[in-house]
Amino acid sequence: MIEKDLVFLDADLSSREAVLDTIIEKADQLNYLSDKSVFKEGVLEREETIPTSVGFKVAIPHCRSDVVNHPFVAFMRTTQDFIWDTRNNETVDFIFMIGVPESSGDNLHLKFLSAISRKLMKEEFRDSLRSAKTTQEAYDILESINQSIGG
Amino acid sequence: MKIIGVTACPTGIAHTYMAQECLESECKRRGFEYKIETQGSIGIENELTEADVESADVVILAVSITIEGEERFEGKPIIRASVDRAISDVVRLVDEAVALTQNS
Numbered sequence: 070m071i072e073k074d075l076v077f078l079d080a081d082l083s084s085r086e087a088v089l090d091t092i093i094e095k096a097d098q099l100n101y102l103s104d105k106s107v108f109k110e111g112v113l114e115r116e117e118t119i120p121t122s123v124g125f126k127v128a129i130p131h132c133r134s135d136v137v138n139h140p141f142v143a144f145m146r147t148t149q150d151f152i153w154d155t156r157n158n159e160t161v162d163f164i165f166m167i168g169v170p171e172s173s174g175d176n177l178h179l180k181f182l183s184a185i186s187r188k189l190m191k192e193e194f195r196d197s198l199r200s201a202k203t204t205q206e207a208y209d210i211l212e213s214i215n216q217s218i219g220g
Numbered sequence: 221m222k223i224i225g226v227t228a229c230p231t232g233i234a235h236t237y238m239a240q241e242c243l244e245s246e247c248k249r250r251g252f253e254y255k256i257e258t259q260g261s262i263g264i265e266n267e268l269t270e271a272d273v274e275s276a277d278v279v280i281l282a283v284s285i286t287i288e289g290e291e292r293f294e295g296k297p298i299i300r301a302s303v304d305r306a307i308s309d310v311v312r313l314v315d316e317a318v319a320l321t322q323n324s
Contacts, residue, residue: 118230119284124308129234133261161309167233169261179262182290186237190245190307 070178071211074099075143076204083151085116089130092143092166101168104136108168111136120154122161127189128153131167140169140178142185144211146198163198165189180218188214222253223317224272225280228287232260239282239306240266246310254319259287262263268292277321282312297321 075095082088089109097105111132115121122128143166150162167182188194194210201207224244229235239254245280247254257268273279279293284303287289297320301313 115231118305119302121234122237123235131231131233133231133233155301164232169233176262179260182233183237183258183260183262186234190238190241212270 070181071142071215073208076208077145078204078207080145080150081148085153088145088164090179092145095181096141101138101141102136103138107136108132108134120157122153122159124159126150126161127163128161129165133171135171137168137170142167172193181215184214184218222276223247223278224255224268224276226257226283226287227303228259228283228285230285235303236260242307242310246314250293278317280317
């Protein structure tokens with residue numbers, strides 16, 4: 070559900086569009102998606118409802134869809150913060166993208182997502198991700214949550 | 221002061237739990253008693269019992285969808301907010317909840 074190829078550190082991107090495209094492209098290559106354009110539409114539709122920039126410079130674009138083959142979480146840290154959505158003008162430099170299949174077999178990945186969502190509200194957790202120097206380090210931090218819920 | 225609440229968002233994947241965390245830390249910071257139920261994709265967790273409702277001074281409903289069991293809170297002072305507000309504006313939201321108990 071977390072994998073190193075979906076951890077992007079210091080991406081030099083400064084628009085929602087570019088960030089979504091980069092992550093979705095990778096998720097598609099890794100076979101998480103059966104139809105990347107449908108997935109992207111779903112993510113954007115969710116953004117239309119309410120922007121997923123939640124403050125603390127974090128955005129969590131996400132979508133639950135049957136074009137998701139396996140649940141995944143991607144993490145991107147951008148080199149500079151940028152405005153995620155002009156409706157609330159929140160700037161972000163942390164992006165967590167979440168994909169969940171429509172019909173989820175078990176609850177474990179949902180538990181992971183709820184655990185990570187809660188963790189993101191904690192400053193020390195965000196700081197640890199902010200100071201991660203390598204993708205391995207960032208990956209280990211995220212994976213430790215997975216371990217803690219028994220996933 | 222005992223604050224109880226429910227959080228719920230359209231997809232039930234992330235905001236529900238972020239809002240729970242924010243409300244809990246804010247209540248903890250103030251030394252309040254609290255219990256926040258989540259109605260998310262996992263279902264209902266940390267469910268509020270009759271006794272919880274009975275002993276609560278105020279209810280915060282940080283929900284952006286229709287929730288189950290809202291009738292449980294009938295007669296209690298209730299603050300309604302979007303689930304986002306419980307994340308981005310939690311301090312003022314809890315302030316408002318406290319103010320409501322003082323007016324009633």
